[in-house]
Amino acid sequence: MDIWPIKWKLPDLDGLVVYRRMNMPAVIKGEDCTACGICVDACPEGSISMDDVAKVDPDTCIDCGLCVDECPSSAISME
Ligand code: SF4
Numbered sequence: 075m076d077i078w079p080i081k082w083k084l085p086d087l088d089g090l091v092v093y094r095r096m097n098m099p100a101v102i103k104g105e106d107c108t109a110c111g112i113c114v115d116a117c118p119e120g121s122i123s124m125d126d127v128a129k130v131d132p133d134t135c136i137d138c139g140l141c142v143d144e145c146p147s148s149a150i151s152m153e
């Protein structure tokens with residue numbers, strides 16, 4: 075099975091190179107999200123929007139995992 079991405083890019087975040095690891099976009103568990111907005115600011119692709127809770131656009135998510143690390147409620151996972 076090919077675990078490498080169909081699409082990928084290399085955004086440069088203040089020297090930190092982040093790349094698409096696998097085709098596993100972030101998923102937010104709505105019931106655990108407190109709508110703090112931290113993940114919206116953390117996402118380098120602008121893939122997270124806020125409504126009542128945060129929501130990821132899987133078409134633009136590059137699977138970098140930064141939002142997973144930043145969420146204080148552990149509401150985000152990579153699927
Ligand atoms: S960082 Fe976590 S708790 Fe905060 S808005 Fe994002 S998913 Fe919700």
Ligand code: SF4
Pocket residue numbers: 099100116117118119120121122130134135136137138139140141142
């Ligand atoms: S995994 Fe990266 S690109 Fe995808 S929503 Fe989280 S911070 Fe944004």
